[in-house]
Amino acid sequence: MDLQSTQYSHMTIITVGEARIDAAAAIRFKDAMRAATATGAGHVVLDLSNVTFVDSSGLGAIVAAMKQMGGARRLDLAGLTPDVAKVFRLTRMESVFTIHDDILDLRSRATG
Template sequence: MSLRGTREVRGKCQIFRLTGLLDAFSEPTFLKVLNKYIEDGPAHIILDLSTIDFVDSSGLGALVRLVKKAKGESGSVQVVSNPRVTQTVKLVRLEQFLSLQPNVEVALENLES
């Protein structure tokens, strides 16, 4: 299964709900699409990966590049995680950089504070 998702603009942020695999195969398209959405705005991004099946090192690299792109556009990225994704992110000590959140509601509250 490849990576699939939906996009919702809510206030000053975009919410992407993704399912499938964020890996070497899906990473180029993922970055191309999300970089375009960041450029078009709003630059604050919430990535809901709570139903994602797998993230590999290419996927983690894509998330890091996405955070850097959003910050360059005066935005931010927050990642809503699941236990599998959280374990992978913590293994490489990126939980602070990727701003892991327990759910979309908490991520939205963080944008308002």
């Protein structure tokens, strides 16, 4: 799974470089997220702006990534494409995650 991690003083932004988080990619996603979040800031933002499809396995993998980070750390989401945002709305996961519209705004705040 292609994940790019950028560390800032108080935030880590992890960008998913693939178009799909589905059953075929879910285990690779969880493993890559575990490695990417093993150390670093307590606030992690998952940039999903390149992801155009998430199925139930992918959704479960994102939830699992949040849970494996533990209660003291926070996983937010950003840059959801319309189809991915719809999955989060339909499953009411927007009440579980803080979802930011614009990853560029977060990047500018992290460097500012």
